[in-house]
Amino acid sequence: MHLWAAIATILAMATSGQTFAAEPAATGASLSRLCGLQKAGPYRFGVPRYEARLGESKPGRESFPAPFSRVNLVTTNWSGRVMLVEFRGPMAESDAGSAAETAMVAAFQRDGWRPLFDAADDSVPTAPEIADADHIFTRTTDEKGMSGTLYAGLSWRAGQLSLACGRADLLALDRLEAEGVLPEDARRPQEPAPVTAAPLTxxxxxxxxxxxxxxxxxxxxxxxxxxxxxxxxxxxxxxxxxxxxxxxxxxxxxxxxxxxxxxxxxxxxxxxxxxxxxxxxxxxxxxxxxxxxxxxxxxxxxxxxxxxxxxxxxxxxxxxxxxxxxxxxxxxxxxxxxxxxxxx
Structure with a gap:
């Protein structure tokens, strides 16, 4: 796990003062780019975090459809493969946030996604970025010779719009690994170097x-x-x-x-x-x-x-x-x- 994520999860609502237009551009073709079988935006699924980014853009400098400006990569519990990508964007105005959420819900449905209304359903992945979302969607699709199922979670809360996209097979792998079912070739973890940095006071x-x-x-x-x-x-x-x-x-x-x-x-x-x-x-x-x-x-x-x-x-x-x-x-x-x- 990249350790900035430990802080980013907690600070997500407090780290940006940018504002965007009420109507998100993440509809139609751009929505498909943000949630595909092989990649979500510029990030590939199923690879280690450091291999996930496509292209030459630096962290924090990617270009996403409005209103999204930040991203959080979530990896599988043991094998460390990217299973979920969460896009975030600040939208402080309640009217703008509600309008953006409504527009994206409609876009999901137009694009063939099926809404799931019961988060307690066994088919809903346990990843909180999806399971705890206000709107949960799924679809099974084909993409460049690959077939599979996707899940998405959409929420507008506390001045922030978030969209999480995850692939079903990797989400299922994460659940197994969290329950202690490790790969047959799992090796003993290597001890890291001791802590040498000083805390900021x-x-x-x-x-x-x-x-x-x-x-x-x-x-x-x-x-x-x-x-x-x-x-x-x-x-x-x-x-x-x-x-x-x-x-x-x-x-x-x-x-x-x-x-x-x-x-x-x-x-x-x-x-x-x-x-x-x-x-x-x-x-x-x-x-x-x-x-x-x-x-x-x-x-x-x-x-x-x-x-x-x-x-x-x-x-x-x-x-x-x-x-x-x-x-x-x-x-x-x-x-x-x-x-x-x-x-x-």
Whole structure:
């Protein structure tokens, strides 16, 4: 997982002040380009994130039909293949937002998409970008010798229009991987380099260079500290899942026993934590209004301080998740040693 996504998901509503016309251009042919079997906009499905972008455009510089100006790539749980592309665009005016949403709903229906009215239906993918959308659509189609099913989720909420496009086979793969069904050739994850970057602190925001760096991070740039902490969290999570998969494949231990071990390890870790395990993420969410007010103020120091506050809440949450996965990993290693099951 590219770790800016950990912040981008939380900050999505607060990172742009652009405005667009009420009527979106994402209808007709442009709608098909944004949601196809092989690619969504300039992004290919089924490949690693770093291979997904077509063409020479840089991140944040792509040209999308109005009102979309930002994109979020979502990858499969274990294999890291792009399964869903979410386009976002700010539309602050309620009349404009409602009109854009209505126009795109009509465009989907004209283009042969079938609306799904019950998100609890088993056919609806579990990816929240689609499952939690206001409007869910699907269609089965052929494209350049390829047949398959697509899902799309459309919402206008809190001043932002979002369109998520995902391919059914990759969404199904993600669900299996999330349930612990890994590929037969899945290898033990490689441990990342230790965290060497320093977190951005509010105290550093008196410096003009730091303010400029924070502004770049706020606008979608790289936050080295958050990314490195996220690499640690991702590693320990993947290692624990891989170890459990190996234990299950051995046939020497059943799922109920492994569930008991996992719950015990997580409970012990939570009990040992110095703060509420949910405190960091709750703090990040509570700091959102402050971040939005800082954006509106256009004051570099205020933006820097607000960003530092939210980013460090996010990093702390990632650290706590890493520690819980590390505790589960230790439980799996102990069980493997007891049963003489190799984990290499």
């Amino acid at each position: 509010s105290a550093r925001c008196i410096d003009l260079e730091t303010q400029a760096q924070a502004a770049a991070m706020f606008d979608g740039g790289t936050d080295a500290y958050v990314d490195q902490v996220g690499d640690q969290q991702d590693y320990w999570d993947r290692l624990a899942r891989w170890q459990r998969w190996r234990l299950e494949k051995s046939g020497k231990v059943d799922a109920a026993r492994l569930d008991e071990l996992q719950y015990a390890a997580e409970d012990a870790r939570n009990a040992a934590a110095q703060e509420d395990p949910l405190a960091a993420m709750t703090g990040a969410l509570e700091a959102m209004p402050e971040l939005e007010e800082a954006r509106k103020s256009r004051e570099p120091r205020r933006i820097c301080e607000a960003y530092a506050r939210v980013a460090n809440f996010v990093a702390n949450d990632l650290w706590q998740r890493a520690e819980r996965s590390k505790a589960v990993s230790a439980a799996w290693a102990a069980e493997a040693a007891r049963l003489d099951i190799p984990l290499d």
